[in-house]
Amino acid sequence: MASNSTVTPKRGKLSGKDITKLGVRSIYNQSAMNYERMQSDGWTLAMTPMLKKVYGEDTDGLAAAMSANLQFINTNNYAAPLLMGLLASLEENGEQRSTIDGLRIALFGPLAGIGDAITWFTILPIVAGITASFAKQGSILGPLVFFLVYVALFFARIPIAHLGYSAGTKAIESIRENSAIVSHAASVLGCTVIGGLIASYVQIKVLTKIPVAAGHTISIQTQFFDRIFPNILPLGYTFLLYYLLKKKNTSPVLLILLTFVLAILLSWMGVL
Template structure:
């Protein structure tokens, strides 16, 4: 029974200042951007002070939380503080690991979509369009306004993080009532979204065409793989890697290097 109830004793509390700091630290989100786990390293780096304060002397708890945060994540950089704040509130109140991870995984993709639509496809074109018209006439107002807008947006990370934290704190009492069922539901949500992520992020397109008769060729990709199921190669390759990682205990570094070499070699051969 005790294992089912969220553990709350001995945890540090986060202050409003801690959350503001978290908002500013969201700048680290892309500090170690890479194709394997995208922003995971920087995301964890941003979370470290908050996690240290929450787990205090509980070294094992801290290690677990850091490890769990170090999983694939790729979101918009202004959505990151929102998600960081939300996660900090859940960590602080000792929600189940699977609840926290499930929600984070489920939310980063949609938030990336919304965030990119706002920052890259709405704010940037408007700001760039207006300031460029000044700049083309040689007016310093162009670059100056551009700069000021983005400095303001940078500091907006602080209220965005507070927003996420408060949303999380409000949701906690609801989660608390049925923590086991909620964590199961969160895992379902997480796994559904991972399925979608595989279909959108992993891209493998075979270029090879087989000549069947004079002047007639069959494209392996469009006339074979795509007819079986779209994105079947990404799904197959992801499961192959999952199998190698889980059952054969192959190191991720080996898989990264193998994938990289394979990609270059197949590009050279003209297969991909």
């Protein structure tokens, strides 16, 4: 159908190298982060060489593609290469502008959710929790393992971009369908580890001792709290903070200050 003039089948072919480059360039995603449209400026910067290759001499097409990509986008930084790869395959196949844009807008949100659940709420607490236990004893193994994990994750952007490119729309549909299940499993793992982190790393010890008879005292910590359940104060305080954050919408900075004021006050009173 010749009347369908917006589709120009003559588009440049992308090589595997172009997709690898796209994966590496996804690091620019936040280069110009701002409140007006979040990542879109950096997102477009990452995409331009790929778009340039696809559109070649067609500067109007390139301009339209760049302008379209400058619309608001805010996604997870490891999900970005996946979406970039997918969109690259659509641009290459000469899909309608509206189809490509629609997909980008529809997918960045769900992908951000699953990406954040995995990278910030699962991988970071686990890696930090385990490597910190080495670091606290002064072992270089802590920072070294931490560094290696994240270098590996950086290079994972390349296969992630290839995955997006080869996945096609159908596979993305199934990723979106399964994203709820994967997020759920990641949350189970994350919450289990955070429970462990609370027990291991939040430290509240009461120093107060109550004199019961001449020369005999009872320590509130060892003879009362520890008898109920170990680490019950850290768990209680974390839940209090969670309650304030979730139900009262208190800002984390305010809670940090509150923690300091309480700690200093109780230190002055000799309780902690």
